[in-house]
Amino acid sequence: MTRSELIQYLSSIDVHNSSYAFDRIKNSECVSILKEEGVWKVYYTERNIPDLLFQSENEILVYDFVAGLFKDWMGL
Secondary structure (H helix, E strand, O other): OOHHHHHHHHHHOOOOHHHEEEOOOOOOOEEEEEEEOOEEEEEEEEOOEEEEEEEEOOHHHHHHHHHHHHHHHOOO
């Protein structure tokens, strides 16, 4: 899955764009996807404390992980 496909998918399952961020860690109950030192990382921030959920050198796997994460959270 590409970044634009992820954005399209999240929109199709009614995930508000404030629930995720790209290229930076966003504070307050948000999934953030960014590349640090050549590795793609997914963080979930709660109470302004980021928690690393997943990492991969493969960008596509990271977007697939995030899609699955929201799918589970939405009960789909």
